[in-house]
Amino acid sequence: MHSSERDGCAMELIHVCLNVADADESIAFYEQFGFEESWSFETPDGETVNRYVADENGVELQLSETEGETEFEEGTAWDHLAIGVDDVDAVFEEIDHYGVESKPADQPAAGARTAFVRDPDGHVVELVQPLE
Secondary structure (H helix, E strand, C coil): CCEEEECCEEEECCEEEEEECCHHHHHHHHHCCCCEEEEEEECCCCCEEEEEEECCCCCEEEEEEECCCCCCCCCCCCCCEEEECCCHHHHHHHCCCCCEEEEEEEEHHHCEEEEEEECCCCCEEEEEEECC
């Protein structure tokens, strides 16, 4: 997990929640990056299923599928999810994605080579490879 210290309180990133139309399809997308399904729960009314995938470092994505909700507006508060990869160009060519926002390119100011793709529900996913 990623954690930091602020004003004497330890903070830790637990998960990021993404609203999805089809949790199975989303899980298959994120498995391409080494995430594995870790656990799930259903709301008491049975309308929403929350399924989690985690990477080898314990970072989790909560994929929340609510019955009847299949389209989501891209809000201004959410921008993208960054996933570190060994080779941006290879991953960009190999994975099944749902749209290209930007092809692989060096970002010297950020010290990384990046590309941006979309997941099954239109969330933007940044692929990040540190520049040598």
